[in-house]
Amino acid sequence: GAVVSQHPSRVICKSGTSVKIECRSLDFQATTMFWYRQFPKQSLMLMATSNEGSKATYEQGVEKDKFLINHASLTLSTLTVTSAHPEDSSFYICSARAAWIGWNNEQFFGPGTRLTVL
Amino acid sequence: DAKTTQPTSMDCAEGRAANLPCNHSTISGNEYVYWYRQIHSQGPQYIIHGLKNNETNEMASLIITEDRKSSTLILPHATLRDTAVYYCIVTYNTDKLIFGTGTRLQVFP
Numbered sequence: 442g443a444v445v446s447q448h449p450s451r452v453i454c455k456s457g458t459s460v461k462i463e464c465r466s467l468d469f470q471a472t473t474m475f476w477y478r479q480f481p482k483q484s485l486m487l488m489a490t491s492n493e494g495s496k497a498t499y500e501q502g503v504e505k506d507k508f509l510i511n512h513a514s515l516t517l518s519t520l521t522v523t524s525a526h527p528e529d530s531s532f533y534i535c536s537a538r539a540a541w542i543g544w545n546n547e548q549f550f551g552p553g554t555r556l557t558v559l
Numbered sequence: 560d561a562k563t564t565q566p567t568s569m570d571c572a573e574g575r576a577a578n579l580p581c582n583h584s585t586i587s588g589n590e591y592v593y594w595y596r597q598i599h600s601q602g603p604q605y606i607i608h609g610l611k612n613n614e615t616n617e618m619a620s621l622i623i624t625e626d627r628k629s630s631t632l633i634l635p636h637a638t639l640r641d642t643a644v645y646y647c648i649v650t651y652n653t654d655k656l657i658f659g660t661g662t663r664l665q666v667f668p
Contacts, residue, residue, distance in 0.1 A: 445602070473654065474656075475656075477658075484646075484658040484659060484660055484661065485597075485603065485658040486658075487618070487655070487656065487657070490654055520620075534571045534603070535602075536602070536603075538653065538654075540628055547593065547605040547608065547653060548603075548605070548653060548656060549605065550595075550602030550603045550604065551602050552602050553600065553601060553602050555600075
């Protein structure tokens with residue numbers, strides 16, 4: 442149980458275009474989902490937290506108009522990188538926290554999406 | 560900033576126990592110690608967590624010192640598939656997982 446998927450796993454796009462990344466909790470409901478970014482040889486950095494049905498909370502320094510997050514259901518959150526530029530190239534990882542109180546309250550992570558902007 | 564200190568890298572022979580230390584000298588009374596690992600180009604995987612008692616599950620054991628200022632993650636019989644970056648995270652709020660640089664564990668044959 443507790444599987445989180447991401448789609449696509451890899452994407453290459455041209456500078457100036459927008460890219461949407463989906464994050465799904467496959468076998469549980471997630472009231473809260475998180476988006477992280479990881480540059481090569483660096484650690485994960487939390488970008489934003491989203492709760493189903495409400496606006497996402499962004500970490501300091503993350504542009505909310507550039508990284509649009511939608512959490513429309515208990516099993517799906519999307520991250521849209523708008524007007525992507527080469528410096529947005531990174532490994533984007535989502536995670537979900539189960540709504541069921543029986544879990545250890547840990548976050549379950551997706552496999553990540555590698556974005557390359559040309 | 561991460562509130563933990565971990566060695567940058569460690570080696571371990573396959574089949575032997577891997578003991579990964581973590582210092583968290585400023586830990587507060589309501590903060591838990593979480594361990595995650597990240598295999599290359601994958602998302603992090605939850606391993607174990609604890610508050611003050613030692614914990615064990617099917618993946619690992621977590622030993623927390625009595626003063627809670629440090630802990631050790633133990634992989635009892637390391638395999639090549641355990642090669643990964645291991646992150647020790649201290650938090651009372653699992654909404655805020657602050658990942659430090661972690662320990663790169665290399666298991667060799």
